[in-house]
Amino acid sequence: MKAAPADRSAGLEWMRMPEAETRVLHRLRVREGDTGLGDPGGWNVGVVVDVETTGLSATDDVIIELAMRRFRWDDAGRITSIGQRYSWLEDPCRPLDPKIVRLTGLDEAMLAGQEIDEHAARSILASATVTIAHNASFDRPRVESRLELSGGPWACSCSEIDWAEAGFDGRSLGYLLSQIGFYNGAHRASDDVDSTIALLASEVSPGRTALAELVERSFSDSWIVRAKGAAFELKDVLKARGYRWDVDRKVWWMEVFDRTPEEWWLAANVYGKRQNLP
Template sequence: MREIVFDTETTGLDPSQGHRLVQIGAVELIDFLPTGREYMTLINPMRPMDPGAAAVHGITDAMLEGQPIFDAVIDDFLAFVDGANLVAHNADFDMKFLNFELKKIQRPVLPKTRFVDTLEIARRRFPGQKLSLDALCKRLGVDNSMREHHDALLDCQILAEVYLELRGGRQHGLGFQAGGRTKKNLATNGPAFDKPIRRDPRPHAPSEAELAAHQAFIKRLKSPIWEH
């Protein structure tokens, strides 16, 4: 199953108030595990950055000078996510901005049925608990120590691990990497292998001493059930 974890950064909180996308990040998953394929772009919003937003993600107006506008990057993003469901934390926020930008350039919007919201999954699993991405990392044992600011690609990488844990952990892939990659020898933690290691079967027949000990134990039983 192919899915795309994605995240956005923006100039503010509401596209209806003129705020725009400034960054899109995405990570490809196969059967809940990252394949190594990633996407990231900065976007020139053609407007000033809100100071509150800049404090959250650290992206400044100077960093966005000379970056492509949304119209110039959307085809690459849509090609990257083609056919896959889109996984996001608080997906309504990212969907709202992405579809606003698509409408603005008269492109078809992405239907809500394509979005998987990890916030909704977390609410069902941990009702009444703090469910920010940082809070879920702490609860699920996911390392987010490198997350000083919000960053679309870094947040996707972290969310991919959180999503895997929310879906039940690595038993989905038996600890193997996705995408048909070489499996690792889990028994020895050794180098990768393409074919299973064959070992001679171990003997399981009891020894003479074990048989004698078993018979002695049987004789000590009082009125065993098989004699009735």
């Protein structure tokens, strides 16, 4: 007599989530024009910038796509209007790494003969009260080098907003976007610009937008702390703390607004005697 077949669905119970425990993500659409929010008399101008490059090195790699978009905000940090999208491709005059092609969807045929409109890009940036990028330490030096610019206030929506304190997990752009109920397209500069604007408009606490926090913190004094000489084995500890790897300087770094606690943390967890034992 054959045994009854095992109930193979039992182990798949986790796949049948109740509807209340699911999350629906909507395709992000950032529309041009007035948002209907805040004080329309607010004339602060923000420009969100993102680049795609041939690689990660600031000295050897070049921009292949530059995107930016202006918006206005009021004194309470509410976005009142959003401008048109600007995006330019540029021929790097070199073969593309297949990893970059897979990541961005850009290939050599699409970039052939393309060039950034330098005059238009400079004019847009010159109109900004502040220029914002989700990873300003990556975007800023590349944009300023390519457009031969220097100075002007920049802010970083990745490092200068306390996403964890606001109840978010992680700091990557796509993951943060999903936590406010949206997803975006392929890894292209214009999509990343729109994702950043959507995050800036979201609330990090009741009645307070991420943009309000970013503006407040970006105009405050801050410090760049670099964990020079940190042992390789401590990379996970540093990442968990919020440090990021600087490819060009070959060092872990983090921006802080009070350096004393961070100096104590480094002394105890990175440079302490126990950490340096063989």
